[in-house]
Amino acid sequence: xxxxxxxxxxxxxxDGSNTEIVRNIIEMIDAITNGRRGPMSCHxxxxxxxxxxxxxxxxxxxxxxxxxxxxxxxxxxxxxxNPPM
Numbered sequence: 001x002x003x004x005x006x007x008x009x010x011x012x013x014x015d016g017s018n019t020e021i022v023r024n025i026i027e028m029i030d031a032i033t034n035g036r037r038g039p040m041s042c043h044x045x046x047x048x049x050x051x052x053x054x055x056x057x058x059x060x061x062x063x064x065x066x067x068x069x070x071x072x073x074x075x076x077x078x079x080x081x082n083p084p085m
Contacts, residue, residue, distance in 0.1 A: 006037045009057055009064045011071070012045065012080040016053035021078070025071060026055060032067055033059050054085070 011029065016022045026042055033040065038058035045052035059067075068081045 004060055006058055006060050009059060009067075009082050010085055011055045011057070011067070012083055013053040013055065014078060014080065015051055017051040021075060022053055025075070025079070028070060028074075029055060029057055029067055032070070033057055033063060 011025070013022055013025060022042075026040070030040055037060070040055065040057045042053060042055045044050065045054050057064075057067075064082070071079050071081075
């Protein structure tokens with residue numbers, strides 16, 4: 001039953017200078033979650049890191065695990081998954 005608990009997850013794109021890759025990651029997360037649990041948001045981490053993007057989504061642990069595996073396969077090492085924020 002733990003897989004159905006919905007919470008907020010953050011995916012941090014460490015180098016978001018390639019906007020096409022960031023867009024692909026956002027679209028992939030959106031396609032997998034399909035907005036079922038709530039809206040997704042994307043913003044810069046802070047002014048000191050102008051290319052670091054934070055993508056927040058609300059989903060369950062199983063779905064986020066799938067998102068994490070897909071992103072790691074497509075873009076290895078580019079993202080940090082659910083860091084403490």
